[in-house]
Amino acid sequence: MKAILRFVVALSAVVVALPATAALNVFACEPEWGALAQELGGEKVSIYFATTALQDPHRVEARPSLIARIRSADLLICSGSELEIGWIPLLLTQSGNPRVQLGSPGYFEASQYVVKLEIPKVIDRALGDLHPGGNPHVHTDPRNIARIAQALEERMVLIDPANAESYRSRAKSFLERWQAALARWEQQAAPLKGMPIVVYHKDFSYFINWAGMREAGSLEPKPGLPPTPAHLADLLDRMKIQPAKVIVYSPYNSPQAAEFLSSRANIPTVMMPFTVGGTDKAKDLFGLFDDTIGRLLATAK
C-alpha cells in the first residue's frame, strides 16, 4: 500500500511539458477529410489519417495507436451522423484531451454542414444498421466538399488564429479551383444522367443524387449486413425486369458478391475509389472525382 501511495505522489508530481509543435495537429477520421485539411492547411497542419480507403469507416477497432494520436490532436475531423459511433466516442473518453471533445472547437463533424439524404422515417434495427441522422457518406457529392471546405476554413481560423491569413488564402484558392473543376465534372457527368446502377452499400447516395443517376438496388440486403445468396437471387430477378448498367463497390468491400451478380446479369462491375487513396488516380480530392466519373463513363459507353 505504501508503495502505491508513494507512486501516486510521484505521478501527480509529473509535470508534463507539451512538445512545442509548430503545426496544428489534425486527426482525420477518414482520408477525404485529411485531404481537405491538407488543401486548406498546407504546411501549417500536420495530419494523421486514422483510416485508409481499405477500411470500412463504420467498423474500426479503437486501437491504442489511435488513442495516442487523438491525445495530441488539436482538431478532429469526422463525417459524423453516427458513422464513427463504434470507435470515436471510445477514443475520446480515453484520450484525456479536452480540445477535441464533443462541443469543443476542435471537434468538427462534416455532415452537419450539408443537406443529408436518406434520413430514415422509421428507425428500427430490423431495417439494418440505420443512421438516424441520415446517410453519413456526404463527401461523394462534390458540391458538399465546397460547403464543408468553407465551414472547415472558419473552424481552422478559430482554432489557430495566428495562421488565419494562410487558411483564408488557401481556402480561396482551393474553392476557385474546385468551382472550375465542378463545372467540368458537371459537363463530363452529363451522360450518366438517368443511368441505373447497383451499389454494394449505400455509400454513393450523394454522388448518385448529384449525377442524377438512379440506384437500382444494393448488394447488402439491409444497410450494414453482408450480401446473402437469397438476396442476390432476388436482386437478379428484379434486374431482369429493370436492368441496371453497372455494379459499383468500394475498395473496402470484397468484390466477390459484385462479381457473382455481374457474371449472371451480364453487366460490368466497377470498383470506385470512394475516397482519397482508393485508387492510384485518386491521389487528392480532385483526382477522386476525376477517377470516379472517368470509371463510370468508361462503362456507360
Place this chain on the structure above:
Amino acid sequence: MHRKATMALAVAAALGLPHAATAQTQDELKTLREQVRQLDRRVTDAEQAVIQASSRPASESAMNPAVSVILNGIYSNLSQDPNTFRINGFVPTLGDVGPGVRGLSLGESELALAANIDHHFRGTLIASISSEDSIGVEEGYIQTLSLSYGFMIKAGRFFSAVGYQNQIHAHAWDFTDAPLANKVFLGNQLNEDGIQLKWVAPTDLYFDVGVELGRGRQFPAAAGPAGPRNKNGVSSGNVFTHVGGDLGTGTAWQTGISYLSTSPQDRTFDDPAGTTNSFTGQSRLWVLDGILKWAPNYNPTYTNFKLQGEYFRRKEDGDLTSGTTTQTGGFASVQSGWYLQSVYQFVPMWRVGYRYDRLNSGTSSFSAPLNAADFPILAAYNPTKHTLMVDWSPSEFSRVRLQFASDKSRSDVTDHQVFLQYIVSLGAHGAHKF
C-alpha cells in the same frame, strides 16, 4: 440582361416608339432585378432551412442518455453437478465462479445508461439483473472529459484495470465464461468502489500509467460476512501501465502490467468439509497481459484474428484461523496461473476460438499450530481446462455461441461442459474497447 436591354432600346428607337415606353422598360427591368435579388435571398434562406431541417429533431427526450440492454440466455449441459464445483488448490473467492445451473436458464441481463453530464463529466450506469431477480450495480461511475495533458479521473464503481479481461464486460467476452485465473485471483471479475487516475503520454506509441484506490469490497480484499474493512482511507490499491501500437499494415498490439495490493481482514472461505476458515494478512497480485489483433488492412469485416493471454502471480501471507480447530497460525502461499486464447473470424459472421487455462497452486505453508490436513481444498493441485467455441453474429447486435469445455478444476473429476448461448444488445450502438 444589359445586352437585351440595349437591344430593346434599339428596337424601340427604330420603331419610333414614344419615350414613355423606354422609361417603362427600364422600370420593369428595375423591378425584375429587385425580384431576382429577393428570389436569390429566399433561395439562400430556404437552403439554410433545409440544412437545419435535415439535422436532428429537437425534443425534450433528445437529452436522454444512451440506453442499451443486453439479454442473454443459455443452455448448459454439465457432466458434473455444478453444486459441487470448486477449484482445488485455491482459496474459494465466494465470487460467481461456477459454471451456472444445468439446463435452460436466463443469463445475467444488463441495463446500461450513459451520457455526457456536462462539458466536464461523463456518467455511466450499468445495472445487472440476475436470473434470480436481484439487481446489482455492475458499474456506476463518472469520468472527467476536461482535464488536460492526458489526465483522466474515474470515480464510483468500475471494473478494475487489473489485467486485460477484467475490464471487459461479460457480453463482449470471446468465451461464455471467464478464464480460470480470473476466477481464482479476482473472484471472476473485480469491480471496485474507488477512484482511478490515469495518464496517457503525448507520444505516438501508446503509453498509459494509472493508479486505483479502492474500498476493497470484494475478493481478494474481502469475502464473507465480515465484509470490507471498517476503516477510513483506502483498503485496496492497484497500479497499472500499458504500452501499445501498430505493426505493419494490419496488426495492433498492447501489453500491460498491473499490481494489486490489498490487506484482507477476516476474509473467510468455506472448506468443502463445511467449516469456515478466515484469513487476515497481505495479498499481492501481479498480472502481465498481452493482446494482439490482426485484420487485413485493419478491415475486420471479412476476416480477423485475435490472440490474448495473461499471467497472474499472487503472494499471500498472514494469519489463518481454522474453523475446525479454531486455532490461528501463520499461512503463506505463492500461486500462479495463466491462459492463452485465440479467436479467428474465417468468414463474415463466423468465428472459432480456443482457450487453454492452467493454474499452479504451489505449496501453501502452514505454521504451528495449523495442520495442512485441516485445509483439504488448499492441497497442492494444478487445474487445467480446454475450451473450444464457435459463434455466429448475424449483425453487430446479436451473437449465438456454442462452446465445449473439458474442465479439470476439481482434483478428482473432469467436468465436460456444453453451452449454447445467445447474447444480444438492444438500443444504443455499442462501442468496444480494444
